[in-house]
Amino acid sequence: MMSDFATRASQLDETDPLRDYPAEFLGSDDPEIVAYLDGNSLGRPTRATAQRLAAFLTEGWGGRLIRGWEEQWFDLPLTIGDRIGAAVLGAAAGQTTVGDSTTVLLYKLARGAMALRPGRTEIVLDRDNFPTDRYLLESIASDLGLTLRWIETDFAGGVTARAVGDAVSEHTALVVLSHVAYRSGYLLDAAAVCAATHAAGALLLLDLCHSAGSVEIELDRWAIDFAVGCTYKYLNGGPGAPAFAYVAAAHQADFTQPIWGWMGREKPFEMAQGYVPAAGIRRVISGTPAIVGMIPIQDTLDLIEQVGMAAVRAKSVALTEFAVELAQTWLLPLEVRMSSPLDPARRGGHVTIDHPRFQEITARLWQRGIIPDFRPPQGIRLGMSPLSTTFGEVLAGVRAIRDELTTH
Template sequence: MTDFATRALELDRSDPLRDYPALFLGSDDPQVVAYLDGNSLGRPTRATARRLADFVTAGWGGRLIRGWDEQWFDLPLTIGDRIGAAVLGAAAGQTTVGDSTTVLLYKLARGALALRPDRTEIVLDRDNFPTDRYLLESISTELGLTLRWIEPDAAGGVSARDVVDAVSERTALVVLSHVAYRSGYLLDAPAISAAAHDAGALLLLDLCHSVGSVEIELDTWAVDFAVGCTYKYLNGGPGAPAFAYVAAAHQAEFGQPIWGWMGRENPFEMAQGYVPAAGIRRVISGTPAIVGMIPIQDTLDLIEEVGMTAVRAKSVALTEFALELTRSWLLPLGVQVSSPLDAARRGGHVTIDHPRFREITARLWQRGVIPDFRPPQGIRLGLSPLSTTFGEVFAGVSAIRDELAAH
C-alpha cells in the first residue's frame, strides 16, 4: 500500500520551488494545518509586510502628494506592463490595473459591444462566475441585446465546438472564463479565439482563476479583451484591484462608458469636456487604488524569478497528487471528482463533491484545514503553486477522509 505521507515528504524535498512557501506569511502558523484556498485569497508574502510598512512611512508619509508626480500616476500602467509580461503573454501598453473585476468587466464588455454595433447577441455559459452572468444580463437589458447561453457539462467546461455551434453573424461578443471557477476546466483558448473571430465576433476572457496558475499567451492567441483579479494567485490581498487587457489593435477605437478624469487626455489640465487618453490609459476612470497595488509587486518578483513554466509544472504536480489521494481515500467514501482528469484541461484547483461537504467544510476550518465550499455540494482544493506544499495537500485530503469516516 502506498505510503502517501512519505510520498508527500519526497515530493516536497524534490520540488524545484520548495523554498518559496517559506516566503509567505502564515506558512509557519501551527493553527493552519493546510491552506487550500489560494484560488480564492492568496497568502501575503513576507516581503509585502515590509513593503507596505515602508510605503506608509517613506512613500505616503514621506513623499506625500509628491508621490503622484514621482511614481503613483503611472503605477497602473507600470504594474500592468509587468503583469502583461510575467503572466499574460502580453506586450507592453495593453494592460492596466484599477477598479474591481466587475467594474472592469463592465467597461470592457460595453467597449467591445460598441465595436460591433450592428450585432445583437452575446454568447456566454451557464456555469460562468455569477458576476459575469449577472453583469451581462444587466448589459443585455440595458442595450436590448440577446444572451445566447452555452450549457456546459458541470464537471467540464466550454469547448471550442460549443462556441462554434453558438456563434453566428449576430454574435457581437463571446465572454468566457479561461478556467471555470467551480470545475477548474481550462479552455482551449486559441481554438475558441479562432471560433469567435471566424464568426466576426470579439472575445473577452475572464482570467481570475487562471492568472498566476496556468500559462497564458493573450497576444499569441489573438484575444481581444481580458480581465482578471489579483488577490488569488497574485496575492494582492482582499479587494486588491483587478487588471484589464485591451489588445493594441482595438485601442484607437475602444471607448469605455465610465469617463473619469484619470482616463482623460492631459488629466491635470482639468479641461472642459472628455477626450480619452491615448492607449490603455483610457480604460482608467478615477483615482487608482495605489495602496492596493503594492502587494502585487512582490508576487510578480517571485514569478519573474522562476517563470510561469515552473509555476504551471508545480500546479499540475499538486493537483495530480490531490487526485491520487482522492482516488485512494475519498472515492470509496462516495466522493465524486468534478474536475477534468486530464491536466491539460485542468487549471490550478480540483473540485470534489459529496452531500455532506457543507457541514464538513465547517469542521475542517475548525481543525485548521482551509479549503472552500461551493454549492451545491463541492469542496474546492485551491493549490497555489508558490505557497502550497505537498504536505499540505496530504494533510488536507487526509482530514477530509477522517471527517467522512468519523460521522
C-alpha cells in the same frame, strides 16, 4: 497506503524546484493552519509585502505626500500592468492596466467591445460562468436590448471550441468566458475558442481570475481581444486588491469605455472641459487608482519573474495530480465524485470534489485548521497555489476530508 502517501508527499516537497518559496509567505509557519487550500480564492501575503507596506506608509505616503503622484503613482497602474502582462499574461507592453474591481472592469470592457460591433445583437456566455460575469451581462443585455445566447455546460466540464462554434453567428458581437472555470477547474482551449469566435466576426473577452498566476497564458499569441482578472488569488494582492484589464493593441484606437473619469482623460491635470480619451491603455482608467491596493502585487510579481510561469505551472500540475490521486484512492470509495477534469492539460490550479455532506464538513475542516472552500451545490474546492502550497498540505487536507467522512 497512508505511510506510502506520506513518504511520497515528503519526497515531493524535498525535490520540488520551488520548495523554498512557501517560506516567503506569512502564515506558512502558523501551527494553527495545517493546510491552506484556498489560494484560488485568497492568496497568502508575502513576507516582503509586510515590509513594503510599512515602508510605503513612512517613506512613500508619509514622506513624499502629494509629490508621489508625479514621481510614481500616476503611472503605477500602467507600470504594474506591464509587469503582469510580461510575467503572467503573455502580453506586450502597453496593453494591460490595473485598477477597479473585476466587476467594474468587466463592465467597461464588455460595453467597449459591444460598441466595436454595431448592429450585432447577441452575447454568448455559459451557464456555469462565475456569477458576476453572468449577472453583469444580464444587466448589459437588459440595458441595450440584447439577446444572451447561453452555452450549457456540465459542472465537471467546461466550454469547448465546438460549443462556441455552434453558438456564434453573424448576430454575435461578443463571447465572454472564463479561462479556468471557477467551479470545475476546466481549462479552456483559449486559442481554439478565439479562432471560433473570430470566424463569426465576433470578439472574445476572457475572465482570467482563476488562471492568472496558475497556468501559462499567451494573450498576444492567441489573438485574444480583451481580458480581465483579479489579483487577490494567485497574485496575492490581498482582499479587494484591484483587478487588471487587457485590451489588445489592435483595438485601442477605437475602444471607448463607458465610465469616463478624469484619470482616463488626455492630459488629466489640465482639468479641461469635455472628455477626450487618453491614448492607449490609459483610456480604460476612470477615477483615482487604488495605489495602496497595488503594492502587494509587486512582491508576487517579483517571485514569478524569478522562476517563470512554466515552473509555476509545472508545480501546479504536480499539486493537482497528487490531489487527484489521493482523492481517487481515499475519497471515491466513500461516494465522493470527482468534478474536475482528470486530464491535467484541461485542468487549472484547483480540484473540485462533490459529496452531499461537504457543506457541513467544510465548517469542521476549518475548525481543524484545514482550509479549502465550499461551492454549491455540494463541492469542496482544493485550491493549490503553486508558490505557497506544499505537497504535505495537500496530503493533510485530503486525509482530513477522508477522516470526516468516516468518523462522523
